[in-house]
Amino acid sequence: KQEVTQIPAALSVPEGENLVLNCSFTDSAIYNLQWFRQDPGKGLTSLLLIQSSQREQTSGRLNASLDKSSGRSTLYIAASQPGDSATYLCADYYGNNRLAFGKGNQVVVIP
Amino acid sequence: DTEVTQTPKHLVMGMTNKKSLKCEQHMGHRAMYWYKQKAKKPPELMFVYSYEKLSINESVPSRFSPECPNSSLLNLHLHALQPEDSALYLCASSQSPAGGGYEQYFGPGTRLTVT
Numbered sequence: 100k101q102e103v104t105q106i107p108a109a110l111s112v113p114e115g116e117n118l119v120l121n122c123s124f125t126d127s128a129i130y131n132l133q134w135f136r137q138d139p140g141k142g143l144t145s146l147l148l149i150q151s152s153q154r155e156q157t158s159g160r161l162n163a164s165l166d167k168s169s170g171r172s173t174l175y176i177a178a179s180q181p182g183d184s185a186t187y188l189c190a191d192y193y194g195n196n197r198l199a200f201g202k203g204n205q206v207v208v209i210p
Numbered sequence: 211d212t213e214v215t216q217t218p219k220h221l222v223m224g225m226t227n228k229k230s231l232k233c234e235q236h237m238g239h240r241a242m243y244w245y246k247q248k249a250k251k252p253p254e255l256m257f258v259y260s261y262e263k264l265s266i267n268e269s270v271p272s273r274f275s276p277e278c279p280n281s282s283l284l285n286l287h288l289h290a291l292q293p294e295d296s297a298l299y300l301c302a303s304s305q306s307p308a309g310g311g312y313e314q315y316f317g318p319g320t321r322l323t324v325t
Contacts, residue, residue, distance in 0.1 A: 130309060130310025140298070140321065142317060142319040142321070143316045145313075145316070151311075157273060176321070192310035193310050194310060195265070195307060195308070195309075195310075196241060196309060196311075196312050196314070197266075197310070198253075200253055201250035201252065202251070205232065
């Protein structure tokens with residue numbers, strides 16, 4: 100089974116700093132990789148999906164990269180804001196369209 | 211429309227009750243999923259329906275009973291639950307269950323509390 104690791108489990112950054120969240124996966128034969136945001140007690144909000152043939156995706160202040168050869172993906176959030184405080188989950192798609200989730204990065208942006 | 215809806219948003223039930231969770235999508239997707247998420251943990255896959263047939267059951271206790279009446283609707287019937295079953299239940303759908311290239315779209319979830 101695919102394993103996805105996100106380190107650190109929690110981090111705090113001052114407002115305005117760029118956020119860098121890392122995700123690693125064990126099997127380079129992934130299909131797609133997706134980043135989600137989850138606010139406390141809420142469902143999952145899809146941020147970016149990177150197809151296996153792509154190296155990165157961008158949406159506004161968010162940029163996600165994918166390096167299959169090294170088994171890594173990185174989510175960059177530029178100029179962080181207090182509203183970016185949430186848990187960020189990385190997940191990759193493997194056989195039978197299943198999702199393997201990391202345990203998440205809990206982010207606090209300090210005003 | 212890329213929306214997956216779930217009802218109810220919140221549910222409180224006793225251990226002897228029978229209740230159901232409902233999930234609906236109108237994107238023409240042929241795969242639907244149930245996940246369970248405990249606090250501060252990632253979602254865990256429970257069931258997958260592929261073309262309205264149950265294709266994956268991740269060894270879920272029989273007190274959880276899924277049903278897919280048609281291609282747009284997915285139910286999760288609950289009976290004789292335990293307090294440890296309290297969690298956020300998420301539904302998702304994707305265009306196809308095959309391979310791994312089809313994005314899953316998630317609903318907002320049902321927050322279940324078992325008393």
